[in-house]
Amino acid sequence: MKKNQWKNNGSLINPLYDFIPAQPENEKNINLENKKIISGIENNETKNSPWVAEIKKLPYNLLCILLEELKSGNSIISINSSNWPQNGSIVVKLRKGFKKENKNIKGTKWRLLNDPHYCNEEITEILNDIEFLIIN
Structure with missing residues (x-):
């Protein structure tokens, strides 16, 4: 099995972490990957996983939703800190x-939304006048 990895396709200032899943991509491997991702988030493993630091910036309710989605078998495609729709x-x-x-x-x-150029659905939460989003 080829290991999964996170690749920063952005910059150090505005990272865009894309998740490259393990191969073969099947339910068993997705569940194994999700357990590692959940552990990284819950244990705040930011030293070797800078993408965790970005996830931990999510407001509390969105972070809880994200963890619940991962625990139920959904998976992350990307984490984007490009300051859209707002700075931060x-x-x-x-x-x-x-x-x-x-x-x-x-x-x-x-x-x-059902927007083929953006996303199908979004859940947003505002913290300190900054909008944070989970989309699919």
Whole structure:
């Protein structure tokens, strides 16, 4: 099995971490990868995994939604810190649609967009006047 990896296709100032999944890409490998990713986030493993530092910038409710999505089998495609839609924004892109119970969390806003150039759905949370997003 080829190991998974995170690749920064952005810059040091505005990182864009793309996730390259292990091969072959199947449910077993996705579940193994998700366990490692969840552990990295929950244990704040930022030293060798700079993408964790970006994830940890998410507001509390979005971080909880992200962890729940990962635990249910969804997976991260990318983590973007390109300061869009605002300076300081973080956008996490997931592979699959959101679980129904994650679409109605207090303090967050869910929208169905069906935009082939952007995303299908988004969940946003605002912290200190900065919008953070999880999209799919």
